[in-house]
Structures are given as C-alpha cells and as structure tokens.
Amino acid sequence: MTAQLLELLSHPLGQMITALAAIMVFMAVNGMALQYAERKVAGFIQRRPGPYEVGPHGLLQPFADAGKLISKQLVAPLGADRLLFWIAPLVSVAPVVVCFLPIPFSPLLTGMNINLGLLLILAFSGLNTLALCLAGWGSNNKYSLLGAARAVAQSVAYEIPLLLSVLAVAFQVGSLDLAAIAASQTQGLLSWNVLVQPLAFIIFFISGIAETNRAPFDLPEAESELTAGFHTEYSGMCFGIFFLAEYSYMVVVCAVATALFLGGWDGPVFPGPWWFLAKTFALIFAMMWFRWTFPRVRFDQLLNICWKWLIPLGLANLVATAAIVKWVQ
Amino acid sequence: MEQLAHAAYGLYLVLILAGAWAAVRCRNLVRALLGLIMTLFGVAGMYFLMAAPFMALMQILIYVGAVSVLIFFAIMLTRTPGGEAGEEGGGARPAVRTVLALLSGLLPAAILAAVILTKAPQSLPLKPELPLGRLGQFLTGPYVLAFELISVVLLAAMAGAVVLGFERRKSA
Numbered sequence: 001m002t003a004q005l006l007e008l009l010s011h012p013l014g015q016m017i018t019a020l021a022a023i024m025v026f027m028a029v030n031g032m033a034l035q036y037a038e039r040k041v042a043g044f045i046q047r048r049p050g051p052y053e054v055g056p057h058g059l060l061q062p063f064a065d066a067g068k069l070i071s072k073q074l075v076a077p078l079g080a081d082r083l084l085f086w087i088a089p090l091v092s093v094a095p096v097v098v099c100f101l102p103i104p105f106s107p108l109l110t111g112m113n114i115n116l117g118l119l120l121i122l123a124f125s126g127l128n129t130l131a132l133c134l135a136g137w138g139s140n141n142k143y144s145l146l147g148a149a150r151a152v153a154q155s156v157a158y159e160i161p162l163l164l165s166v167l168a169v170a171f172q173v174g175s176l177d178l179a180a181i182a183a184s185q186t187q188g189l190l191s192w193n194v195l196v197q198p199l200a201f202i203i204f205f206i207s208g209i210a211e212t213n214r215a216p217f218d219l220p221e222a223e224s225e226l227t228a229g230f231h232t233e234y235s236g237m238c239f240g241i242f243f244l245a246e247y248s249y250m251v252v253v254c255a256v257a258t259a260l261f262l263g264g265w266d267g268p269v270f271p272g273p274w275w276f277l278a279k280t281f282a283l284i285f286a287m288m289w290f291r292w293t294f295p296r297v298r299f300d301q302l303l304n305i306c307w308k309w310l311i312p313l314g315l316a317n318l319v320a321t322a323a324i325v326k327w328v329q
Numbered sequence: 330m331e332q333l334a335h336a337a338y339g340l341y342l343v344l345i346l347a348g349a350w351a352a353v354r355c356r357n358l359v360r361a362l363l364g365l366i367m368t369l370f371g372v373a374g375m376y377f378l379m380a381a382p383f384m385a386l387m388q389i390l391i392y393v394g395a396v397s398v399l400i401f402f403a404i405m406l407t408r409t410p411g412g413e414a415g416e417e418g419g420g421a422r423p424a425v426r427t428v429l430a431l432l433s434g435l436l437p438a439a440i441l442a443a444v445i446l447t448k449a450p451q452s453l454p455l456k457p458e459l460p461l462g463r464l465g466q467f468l469t470g471p472y473v474l475a476f477e478l479i480s481v482v483l484l485a486a487m488a489g490a491v492v493l494g495f496e497r498r499k500s501a
Contacts, residue, residue: 013333081357081359081360083360084359084360084363087363114382116382116383116386116461119383119386119387119390120386122386122390123386123387123389123390123393123394124389126389126390126393126394126395126398127389127393127394129394129398130366130393130394130397130398130401133398133401133405134359134363137359137401137405138359145405148405149402149405152398152401152402152405155398156395156398156399159394159395176461
C-alpha cells in the first residue's frame with residue numbers, strides 16, 4: 001500500500017498534483033495569516049492595537065472573517081454579464097497556483113523543476129490583469145469599469161520595467177531557471193544579486209508592488225475615489241477570492257525577489273527553506289510598511305514614475321549588464 | 330504516457346475549437362474575446378505538446394497577457410458596458426452569416442484534412458527540447474533578416490500610433 005502510494009507520488013503527474021494541492025493549502029493559510037499581519041502592522045504603525053477582541057491578541061479574527069466571507073450570500077448586480085461576473089474571480093486566482101510551482105523554496109522543496117520557471121511565472125501572473133478587466137466589465141458599474149481601465153494602464157506600463165529588471169539578472173546568470181539563479185548566489189553574502197544588481201532590485205520591487213496593486217499604487221481599487229474599484233460589486237467569498245489572489249501574488253512577487261536577488265535558500269547558518277520563507281515574509285512586511293507609510297500616488301504621477309524613471313533606468317541597467325557580461329567573457 | 334499525450338491533445342483541440350466558435354458566434358464582444366483567449370491557450374498547450382515550452386509560455390505572455398488585454402482596452406474605450414452597445418451587429422442576416430462563417434471555417438479545414446488524409450505523415454518521435462541559446466543563435470544568425478523586418482513592422486505601427494495621437498491633439 002505504502003509502496004504503491006510512493007510510486008504514484010513519484011510519477012511526474014502525481015508529483016504535480018501533490019504540489020498543486022500543497023500550494024492551495026499554503027495559499028489559504030497564507031491569506032488568513034497575512035490579513036491578520038496586515039491589520040496588526042497597520043495598527044502598530046497608526047498607534048492602535050489592531051484586531052484585539054476575538055481570541056488572545058485577536059488571533060482568531062482571521063477565522064471569524066473567513067467564516068463570515070464563506071457564509072455570506074453571493075449577489076450579482078442587476079444587468080451584469082453573469083458569465084463574466086462569476087468567471088472573473090476564478091481567472092484571478094487560478095493562475096497564482098501555477099505561479100507557485102517553479103518557486104525553489106529549497107533545492108529539494110520545489111513544486112516542479114522546469115528550466116523556464118521565471119518565464120512561467122511572468123506569463124501566468126499577466127492573467128491577473130485580464131481578471132480585473134473581466135470583473136470591471138462584468139459588474140455593470142461605472143466604478144468597476146474605471147477600476148478596470150486603471151488596472152490595464154497600470155499593469156501594462158509596469159510590466160515593462162519588471163521584465164527589464166528580471167532580464168538583467170537572467171543575462172548575468174545565463175538562465176531562466178529560478179533554482180539555478182538562486183544556486184548562483186550561495187557563495188556568501190557578497191554573491192547576492194541585491195548587491196551585484198541593486199538598481200534592478202529596486203526597479204523589480206517597485207514594479208512588483210505596482211503589479212500586485214498594492215498601496216501606494218492601489219489605484220484600481222482606490223477606495224476614496226472608486227468605492228472599491230473593480231471589486232465594488234463583489235460580496236462574500238467572491239471578494240474573498242480576489243483578496244486571496246492578491247495576497248498570493250504578493251507572496252509570489254516576494255518569493256521571486258528572494259530567489260532572484262536575496263540568495264534564495266542561502267543563509268549564514270543552516271541554509272534551507274526557512275531562510276527562503278524568512279526573506280520572503282520580510283519583503284512582504286516591507287510591502288505592508290510601504291502601504292501604511294506612503295500616500296497614494298495620482299494616476300499621472302504613477303505613469304510618470306514608470307515611463308520617465310523606471311523604464312529608462314531599467315534599459316540602461318540592462319545594456320550595462322549585457323556589456324559587462326560580454327566583456328567578462 | 331502516450332495515452333496522456335493523446336488526452337491532452339484532445340483537450341487542447343476542444344479548447345481551440347470551442348474558443349474559436351465562441352469568438353465567432355458570441356454577439357457580446359467581451360465574450361468573443363474570452364473565446365479568443367481560450368483558443369490562444371489551446372495553441373499554447375499544443376506548443377507544450379510539441380516540446381517547445383518557450384514558445385508556449387511566450388504565447389501566453391504576449392498573446393493572452395498583452396494582446397488580449399489591449400483588445401479589451403479597445404473594446405472598453407469604444408463601447409459602454411451592458412446593453413446592446415456592447416454587442417456587434419453585422420450587415421448580413423443571421424442565416425447568411427452562419428453560412429458564411431461555416432464556409433470560411435470549413436473550407437480551410439477541408440483542404441487541410443484532404444492533404445493530411447491523402448498524405449498521412451508517420452507520427453514522429455518527439456524531438457528533444459531546443460535550448461534557449463540555440464533559439465537565440467537562430468534568430469540572430471540565419472533568420473536575422475526576417476527578425477529585423479518584423480521589428481521594423483512593429484516600429485512602423487508604433488510611429489503610426491504616435492502620429493495619429495499628435496494629429497488628434499492638434500484638431501482638438
């Protein structure tokens with residue numbers, strides 16, 4: 001029985017299904033943990049306790065919220081395009097599961113070893129824009145539609161510096177395999193790409209925040225301007241799924257940043273997946289910190305940052321990297 | 330493994346055909362776009378089956394992630410959501426349109442099927458995956474002229490868009 005089970009698990013397909021199931025569990029737990037963490041961080045930054053009533057230090061708050069979201073009625077607005085309205089949350093959350101597959105938490109703990117892992121993540125994370133568009137269009141609501149329009153302009157613009165910064169690292173290592181890129185940085189702190197390519201790291205992180213629609217770049221859902229942007233009309237677990245997708249995308253962006261720039265699973269003592277997770281969640285903490293520190297940018301400012309700063313800097317960085325790589329050869 | 334490949338082939342085929350049907354038949358433009366995206370995904374799956382994962386991922390990154398979002402933007406800028414404004418009315422009657430659509434779909438299919446049925450190729454063993462470096466060498470070596478010509482076309486399109494934008498601004 002055990003032998004059969006092991007054989008089934010060692011089959012590539014069995015391996016992939018196991019990895020996908022594990023990823024979904026991780027996403028659910030992560031969503032609850034991060035929303036608690038975000039409210040606590042927000043609370044401490046704004047000098048208030050945050051959730052405190054449910055359980056010790058409000059620890060049971062995420063469970064209460066999850067229960068509420070699951071049990072609420074799902075309502076589709078009158079005149080909405082039902083098919084698009086219901087399909088949008090699914091389009092939003094499904095690609096994230098795939099995005100987790102090639103992330104190398106450690107040389108052993110990788111969902112799937114593929115030599116184009118980085119490209120796979122970039123390809124599937126682009127689907128989120130589409131989901132926001134469908135949600136905005138299907139809702140039959142002007143705020144939703146405005147949110148979708150903003151989401152398109154923003155993510156199309158910020159995808160370019162993101163790709164440029166990732167390409168610089170790929171040029172330097174000569175691989176699109178996340179595990180290979182992380183393994184190239186295991187010779188001590190000085191080999192970490194954040195020190196070799198500091199500009200690329202800054203560009204990547206800023207673009208990553210914009211791509212995940214986090215404040216100060218949360219214009220598609222700016223609550224003071226658009227009520228809730230693209231998810232204005234979503235209630236209950238449909239909103240919950242968008243929320244889950246957003247937090248999972250945060251983890252994907254930070255995990256990719258860890259693998260590309262922060263040495264992956266490498267650490268001063270006992271290298272392993274715990275270092276990878278520690279670095280990832282430290283970056284997520286920085287994202288939350290940004291959110292409660294910086295005011296939201298205006299839309300023209302958002303596009304100016306991208307087109308006038310990040311893209312020229314990213315291009316210059318890429319050209320310089322290519323020249324140095326060629327020269328060293 | 331081979332049965333798995335057959336099953337995947339069937340799945341992608343259904344995705345491509347169903348998506349194409351939706352893209353042609355849906356009166357709502359956004360739903361038609363969704364059909365197109367389904368087809369593009371099916372094509373990406375076919376690339377995977379042919380051991381060309383780079384092509385497959387590029388297909389998803391560029392066509393699904395960028396081009397279809399661009400099409401969506403175009404729909405959004407030219408129409409209001411909901412109601413009949415989001416729908417496309419054709420010039421011809423529905424019956425005529427169905428016949429025309431079937432004709433334009435079945436004719437190439439019939440020609441291709443005739444070629445395949447009369448000169449059925451042996452099923453080839455899967456070629457090994459081409460490393461990315463070789464792909465780049467091909468693009469900058471033997472195929473450099475085609476590669477550069479395509480980029481000139483893109484440049485022309487971009488310049489055209491800029492010129493149109495400037496003219497619009499002058500007249501406004």
